[in-house]
Amino acid sequence: MSEGLVAVAHLADLLQLPQEQRDAVFALGEQELASGKTAQAIETLQVAAHLDPLNPVRWRRLGEALRAGGRIPEANLYTRYAQELAR
């Protein structure tokens, strides 16, 4: 298999990461948000949400990070999505 094929397969495998590893990324985002590193927290929580797309807490916290960063429309979007997921 060429490197390119391996790369594409890895992208798909992102969704198969063990839960502990997804939690580790999310925990870093939480820490960055708590320490006021808003821009970094947004990026990290975006990745965490990608890794766990059906978890409403991931999207809700991303929304809160976006709100802290002044990106209100996006924050509202993700907050709304988290609410839908949590139903």
Next chain:
Amino acid sequence: MNVTSTPSSTTPVDAPPPPSAAQGATEVAEVTRTTPLGGSDAPSLQALATAPRFSAPALGGQARPADVAAAVAALNTVLDGFGSMLLAQQQLRDEGVARGTAAAAAGERTAETALERQQEAMEATQRAQRRANRLLGGAPRWVKKLVAGIITAAGAVAGAFTGGVAAGLAIAGAVLILAGDAVSKLLVKAGVDPEKAGWVGFALKIVGTALSLGTGAAGGAASSATAVTEAINLASRVINVASTVADLGTGVAASVFTYMADEASAESDEAGLVLDLARDGQEDAVTVLEEAHQTYQRVLERMQSWLTTQETTTSALAAHLSP
């Protein structure tokens, strides 16, 4: 040496429980860039830990160091993959072989095989559509139509994927999830209303989620030389569709998607499942993936820094507590 412990002031609702003192002290792992994705070697990483156990407070927030190390390793591998994929795409574009390769592969298929794949793709698409509908409870109507159109188009493309329909859907889903935010940024740069651009990027993630879940991992499934091309072409098509919808506005979105989905199906049925993609579409796809790549790169660097801080703190505490 200054030692910094970095406990979080908040506790996430679903974060893992804090590690025991013994775990936090001993699970220091070496990280390499060759670790297979998926964390299957996490036990061997833990086995590398040699420091004696001691009583110490939990370090570095909510995650265990071994999990952080494994996550860093996994992200490293993904980034390697990103780079490889972008390089492969560049090579394909430069050599101009993408369409020729796909056409050759398509020509080798029998009509019966193509029909079976289309049937399988259709069933998978219907399942994905049901998942997406559950996720879209409060979304605007035009977003629901957007999602339906993208899923239909993606299903048609997955039916042509030489590595199998399930792998095609999984790969397409992962790419779409990663591309969502970058697509939104591109649309905003192009002058689209930020809220609408946000919904478009969001729709891509929903489609990606719906396509990927339940299909299983695609690792090893992409056995054809056309796999990379097809996956990138799918991303290109979706990005083009999203841009078109955003430009046209919500009123025309449904008809555009119906047309494009029909077009994708027709191409799949009549033209040997070969996608006819514009060169500028591939350029957009590369830009989107590069944006996602850069984001992952920055997060990875911070994960590595976090891991280093934890290791430093652990070593200092071990030295302090040793008799």
